[in-house]
Amino acid sequence: MSDIPTDISHDQFAVRRQKLADLRAGGFDPFRANCAQTHFSGDAIKAYVEGEDNAVRVSVAGRLVTIRIQGGSGFVKILDQQGQIQLYVKKDVLGVDAYMAFKKLDFGDFIGVTGTLFKTKAGEITVRVESYTLVSKALRPLPEKWHGLTNDEQVYRQRYLDMIVNADSRKRLMLRSRIISYIRRFLEDRRFLEVETPILQTVAGGAAARPFETHLNALNIDFVLRISLELYLKRMLVGGCDRVFEIGRNFRNEGMDRKHNPEFTMLEVYQAYSDFRGMMTLVRDLFQGLCRDVLGTMTVTFKDKEGNAHDIDFGGDWREVRYKDLITDFTGDANWFSRTKDEKIAYCKGIDLFVEPTWEDFEITNEIFSKKIEHTLIQPTFVTHLPKELCPLAKINLDDPSVIDVFELTIGGMEVAPAYSEQNDPDVQRAMFEAQAGGEQQKVDNDFLLALEHGMPPAGGMGIGIDRLCILLTSADSIRDVILYPQLRPAAATAEIKN
RNA sequence: GGCUUCCUAGCUCAAUGGUAGAGCAGUUGACUCUUAAUCAAUUGGUUCGGGGUUCGAGUCCCCGGGGAGCCA
Numbered sequence: 001m002s003d004i005p006t007d008i009s010h011d012q013f014a015v016r017r018q019k020l021a022d023l024r025a026g027g028f029d030p031f032r033a034n035c036a037q038t039h040f041s042g043d044a045i046k047a048y049v050e051g052e053d054n055a056v057r058v059s060v061a062g063r064l065v066t067i068r069i070q071g072g073s074g075f076v077k078i079l080d081q082q083g084q085i086q087l088y089v090k091k092d093v094l095g096v097d098a099y100m101a102f103k104k105l106d107f108g109d110f111i112g113v114t115g116t117l118f119k120t121k122a123g124e125i126t127v128r129v130e131s132y133t134l135v136s137k138a139l140r141p142l143p144e145k146w147h148g149l150t151n152d153e154q155v156y157r158q159r160y161l162d163m164i165v166n167a168d169s170r171k172r173l174m175l176r177s178r179i180i181s182y183i184r185r186f187l188e189d190r191r192f193l194e195v196e197t198p199i200l201q202t203v204a205g206g207a208a209a210r211p212f213e214t215h216l217n218a219l220n221i222d223f224v225l226r227i228s229l230e231l232y233l234k235r236m237l238v239g240g241c242d243r244v245f246e247i248g249r250n251f252r253n254e255g256m257d258r259k260h261n262p263e264f265t266m267l268e269v270y271q272a273y274s275d276f277r278g279m280m281t282l283v284r285d286l287f288q289g290l291c292r293d294v295l296g297t298m299t300v301t302f303k304d305k306e307g308n309a310h311d312i313d314f315g316g317d318w319r320e321v322r323y324k325d326l327i328t329d330f331t332g333d334a335n336w337f338s339r340t341k342d343e344k345i346a347y348c349k350g351i352d353l354f355v356e357p358t359w360e361d362f363e364i365t366n367e368i369f370s371k372k373i374e375h376t377l378i379q380p381t382f383v384t385h386l387p388k389e390l391c392p393l394a395k396i397n398l399d400d401p402s403v404i405d406v407f408e409l410t411i412g413g414m415e416v417a418p419a420y421s422e423q424n425d426p427d428v429q430r431a432m433f434e435a436q437a438g439g440e441q442q443k444v445d446n447d448f449l450l451a452l453e454h455g456m457p458p459a460g461g462m463g464i465g466i467d468r469l470c471i472l473l474t475s476a477d478s479i480r481d482v483i484l485y486p487q488l489r490p491a492a493a494t495a496e497i498k499n
Numbered sequence: 500g501g502c503u504u505c506c507u508a509g510c511u512c513a514a515u516g517g518u519a520g521a522g523c524a525g526u527u528g529a530c531u532c533u534u535a536a537u538c539a540a541u542u543g544g545u546u547c548g549g550g551g552u553u554c555g556a557g558u559c560c561c562c563g564g565g566g567a568g569c570c571a
Contacts (some may be wrong), residue, residue: 008526066534073530120532120534489565
């Protein structure tokens, strides 16, 4: 009966190639076929009129992911962007030839069907298929239906397989799209303007990080990929865009782990005539809106490094605490900031925290914050008034000139959103840049300083790490779970696919 | 970059240093409302690559590749 030679019956790739060859020999090329699509799966299910079987006719299309054929009829399911819908195929309806051909379809094949909606005995809304077309043959088999694909490496390298067979992955990655879409709507509703600024830059400004280096042949000049959006967005403030944002990729040539990918997505927002306090309200409204309108819940589950689950509550007011208070509370030393460097180093030794003796005081203190304190801040917390050395782009606090008017929003032990009252005094800004550059004059962005000298309105600015936000809102374990194609070493194994 | 750990059939997983197995998928057959459909039969392996120890290596050792976790 079958055209499949028995000697290849074990090789699913070869069997499918043979089926394709048989189809073509019969004058049908599935890759040249097309089909109608009136509904996505979910919309089709909604279109069913209760109690009126076969009253509504739909055309749906998708990938075959479940096959349950039983003699002269059978149930199958196809997967499309909205999910799955069940189809009922019957020899009496399709005719013998079409039905026999249908039985030769494989998991993974794309088909288009037209038929009417009805409800099965088990209560599932299903398409009674009147006609179908194979519109694309899958030559390789899908991963197993029950356990899905669990091999991390294959999940990342062949994300499409992960998305086909792992419903959780598909939902998580689609949720990311909805989160970003909501953020755009939220900001546009508040009159923010979305812009696009250069990724190729001559000075990597706006943050302290090692950039990727490249070369522009046409100008014979070395360029870097941006590490931050900040300085070009501030130029937009100078140019008269009072409320401006960009959602874009940043690149940092540094470590990779559960919270870091070399390319990652940042949102930066700038609002003239506001300040870091205004950004607090903005970010809380944004996150609470995301929870309410996208997630449908104000609490999400978060798993810490030890695997303990916490409920993060995004509702209500959020904790606000000064950086200095966190440090003095942790060290139990109210006079921590007036201690000598040797005393600080001695303390760190005592708590088994490694610090370099060459570090500045603020670096030692910040090591305590980032290694010992930050990961304990699970509930949404505004850490405010950081030491001025940590950021040269923010305004100095009027009451305490050793700190700046900023917050770092920390959730789930991760820095999710830093915000500043933006520095707009060109002379102070230049002094801060020069102190940071430490004599390396080429690291000072003079073009940005020129812009500031033309006058930048006072403004609040904020960055949000979109990947980290998605980790939190989707309860993901790793940044790789919310990035479609995280960076990996090239695989020799997949370089030459066996055939 | 360092430490730990993993890599076995298309996928998910087994296998005291002693004949590489199972489930799903595939193939063949039965079955006209299934839900991981069921029933019967059956094919399928460069155990990531290379070297070594051993009578014998998926297993132990070394080198290399890739993934993950922790650290830097």
